Amino acid sequence: QQQVKQSPQSLIVQKGGISIINCAYENTAFDYFPWYQQFPGKGPALLIAIRPDVSEKKEGRVTISFNKSAKQFSLHIMDSQPGDSATYFCAASNYGGSQGNLIFGKGTKLSVKP
């Protein structure tokens, strides 16, 4: 019940296309859903996050969509660029119950072809 399932494992997108990564969770107590971006040789860095009181959050070319009833959330990168090539991790936590410790998905390696 603590798992966060992420798909796909890898994704190849042409420059200018839309990259979509999906995550699903079981624990209905989760109340914080961040996405992290990791470049080779670096640690993950927070990209964008959402709480379940909203269904969508947009920051620049990046959008999180959240479906509480389906217990799913997704990351959309519009107008994907080669510089977006990285590994993306979704995560979830329950601030009230587990001190906000994040449970991570297994990651999606995104490659944007020029």
Add this chain to the structure above:
Amino acid sequence: DAGVIQSPRHEVTEMGQEVTLRCKPISGHDYLFWYRQTMMRGLELLIYFNNNVPIDDSGMPEDRFSAKMPNASFSTLKIQPSEPRDSAVYFCASRRGVLGGYTFGSGTRLTVV
């Protein structure tokens, strides 16, 4: 701020040797986390501290692993004896308060041969 600082960046050691990984969290962050990253298992939480006190070490694989945080600015993760299956990238992360975002270090790539 210099961010979360981990050392060494790379470590190659022989099976059976002791390995010590080091982490300096961001000043003022009261939570510190140790994660292990592998292709097969992704990011796994090993242990975390709050105000230098270990809170949950249920992710530590076995007794060969130990972690300490003697003060607010330093933590170590020790593996003794090391085994080839311990080869992974080990990340340290810190956070201010329960609602703070995680800041990860650049990791230590450990190879046990």
